[in-house]
Amino acid sequence: MGQEKNPPRQAENEARAVLRMYRHSPQKLNLLAQQIRGLPIQKALDEMKFSRKRAAKDVYKTLWSAMSNAENNHDLDIEGLVVAEAHVGKNLVMKRIRARARGRAARILKPFSQLTIVLRDTSSEAEAA
Numbered sequence: 732m733g734q735e736k737n738p739p740r741q742a743e744n745e746a747r748a749v750l751r752m753y754r755h756s757p758q759k760l761n762l763l764a765q766q767i768r769g770l771p772i773q774k775a776l777d778e779m780k781f782s783r784k785r786a787a788k789d790v791y792k793t794l795w796s797a798m799s800n801a802e803n804n805h806d807l808d809i810e811g812l813v814v815a816e817a818h819v820g821k822n823l824v825m826k827r828i829r830a831r832a833r834g835r836a837a838r839i840l841k842p843f844s845q846l847t848i849v850l851r852d853t854s855s856e857a858e859a860a
Contacts, residue, residue, distance in 0.1 A: 741849060742851075743805070744805075744807065744851055744852040745805075745815065745849055745850065745851050745852070746797055746798075746800040746801030746804065746805045746807060746812075746849070746850050747797055747800065747847060747848060747849040747850070748793050748794075748796040748797035748800055748847075748848050749793075749845065749846070749847045749848075750789060750790075750792075750793045750845065750846040750847075750848075751822070751845050752822055752823075752843050752845070753786075753789060753822075753843060753844050753845065753846060754841070754843055755785075755786050755789075755842075755843075755844055756842050756844065757819045757820065757821050757842060757844035759784070759786060760786050760790070760819045760844050760846055761819040762784070763779070763782065763784060763786055763787055763790045764790070764817040764818060764819050764846065765817075766778055766779075766782070767779065767790070767794070767814050767817050767848075768814055768816070768817045769813065769814060769815075770813070770814050771812070771813055771814075772794070772798055772809065772812040772813065772814065772850060775794055775814050776791060776794055776795070776798075779791035779794060789846075790846065793846055793848055794814075794848055797848045797849070797850045798812060798850065801850050801852070807850075807852040808852055808854050810854065811852050811853050811854025812850045812851070812852055812853075813850065813851050813852075813853050814848060814849075814850060815849045815850060815851035816847065816848070816849035817846070817847070817848050817849075818846075818847055819844055819845065819846050819847075820844065820845045820847070821842065821843075821844060821845075822842070822843035822844055822845050823843050824840050824841065824842045824843065825840070825841040825842075825843070826838060826839070826840060826841075827839040827840075827841060
């Protein structure tokens, strides 16, 4: 009677985690996403753990969540996981006003962003090849 279940958005050897409505600029968050793209999971976690950027802590948590999803939901081997995709998207923008001289106003934009991390198990690809 109801609607059919949607097919999964990733392959069998992939797991993902999404950080939504994160109050941080997409431009700044993308710098961290570039650092971890293509790295093995342990090296990516280390990069975020020792990064001095404010958003690194939340990117670390999202990486950890993706790794846990791979282990628990998809039964993937943690040792062979690689960050296949790490992309940042725009989300809503809060608009605020700052009072200026002579009764004027200046607009302040407070952007939100969304981070998607996809981990791929490369150990099964090596076995298949």
